[in-house]
Amino acid sequence: MATEIKAPVFPESVADGTVATWHKQPGEACQRDELLVDIETDKVVLEVLASADGVLSEILKPEGEVVLSGEVVGLFTEGASAGAAPAAAAEAAPAASAATGEPLLNPAARRLVDEKGIDPASIAGTGKGGRVTKEDVIRHAADSASKPAAPVAASAPAPAPVENTAPIFAGERTEKRVPMTRLRAKVAERLVEAQQTAAMLTTFNEINMKPVMELRSQYKDVFEKRHGVRLGFMSFFVKACIEALRRHPVVNASIDGNDIVYHGYQDVGVAVSSDRGLVVPVLRNAEEMSLADIEAKIREYGKKAMDGKLGIDDMTGGTFTISNGGVFGSLLSTPILNPPQSAILGMHKIQERPMAVNGKVEILPMMYLALSYDHRLLDGKEAVTFLVTIKDLLEDPARMLLDV
The missing domain is CATH 4.10.320.10 (E3-binding domain)
Structure with a gap:
């Protein structure tokens, strides 16, 4: 007896999905919990697994076709063997x-x-x-x-021309057209929406990273040995943002119609780049997490993003976002808000610069920080004060431990 294979039940924020890849073909045997098909949505790729040992009988929704939540995409015969x-x-x-x-x-x-x-x-x-x-x-x-380029032998003969292949001449203007992935299209839509609906403004500051770098250098080996994860810079920034959000709760708020919603928790989103595009998994209840918890969770999210395993729950919500363009070499940028959040912090490249310290010039590792915020909710004073709080906490990390 054939069993229906249904698309997963999508959250309310996801209208439909697209059949990305069928990993089995009709007549092919599969085992229980073996991957049958990937359904790509605006946010994540959802996997549909076999409910029992059997055979994929029929594909009702081929690859590239749009499916709705819970819609039947194929038929599965339990206990059957592969047909000839x-x-x-x-x-x-x-x-x-x-x-x-x-x-x-x-x-x-x-x-x-x-x-x-x-x-x-x-x-x-x-x-x-x-x-x-x-x-x-x-x-x-x-x-x-991972493979180095093979050296070309001087005496190697020229490769034979391939038949039925149009030659490409020097200076030829070639083009190719590829469809946007659903994730890329959704990201584009949300970024345009953020710029059209919010009164977005960006304020900048710079931070001396020397104290954090010295603290990290002193304790990174002991930290990794004790907690099993490497000590990076992101956990310090997350901790500093959590403390700053406590002191300036309006930055952690959002606008809902004519109401301001104040959140009594800090769900911090961390922007992660993947092959499918930019995703923002959320550190839920970040105010309760230690540096080790933050580093472990970010590492877990990074691996899941590269493997395409991030779930919708991983990226739902968030009251504040941190984006680190410095890992790609960005020196300065103006990050775009992640609606309905009211602010986003942009980290950048650490670069040594001459700075005036107590009347003397010193070479210090400096980083530019950018805070983009919704001017409908945050005034300039609140945004600048919030960013200065982060700067003060990171230039004297002990203040985060002593709560001063």
Whole structure:
């Protein structure tokens, strides 16, 4: 008896999803809890697993098709064994593909190949009938990055021309068009919405990172040995922001219609870059977390973001956001608000600069800080005072421990 395979129930904030990748083909056997299909939404990629041992009977929603919450996407037969007819059909497809010289790619794999500029023919497919999956593309890209470029022998003959391939001439103006991922489209929509609906303004300051760097250098080995995680700079900034949000609760508030909503907790979002785009997982109840807890959670979120495993719950909510463009070398920027939040802190590159200290010039590791805020809720005085509080706490880290 066939069992319906349904798309996951989406949260209220997610209207629909797109079938990204079928990991099994009709007639292919699978085991309980084995991945059947990926459903891509505006925020995350949701996985649909097999409910029991059996065979995928039929695909009702092919890759690239839009599905609603709880909609049936396929049929599954429990306890059945793989049939010969579907397998033969699956084998016939690669044969037809071989005739045209084009490898079979899933839509998700095709999109990733176009984004990374990889030749599909160089990827070994591990899917049914040699189909190239998204995982194959990611693995190929990682292997290529880890391998040094092979030296070209001086006596090597010129490669033979490939038939049926249009030559590319010097100076030729080429273009390619690829569809936006749902996540990229949603991020674009929210960024434009933030600029159109909020009275956004940015204030800047600079911070001497020497005290934090010395403290980190002194205790990083002991910290890692005791807690099992490395001590980074982000945990110090999160701690400083939590204390500053306590002292300036309006920065932690948000606007809902004509009301101001004050939050009695600090859910701090940390912007993380991934292959799918920018995501902002949330450190929930960050005010209760230690430096080690913060570092461990950020590391967990970073790994999940790279693996595409972040869940909707991981990115829901948030009362304040921290974005670190310094890891990419940014010296100064104006971060955009993450609605409905009223402020976002931008960290930047640490760079040595000559600074006047007690009438003398010293070379100090300095960082520019940027605070973008919604001027409808925060006045300039409140925003500047908040940023100065963060600066004071980080230039004297003991103040965070002594609460002074």
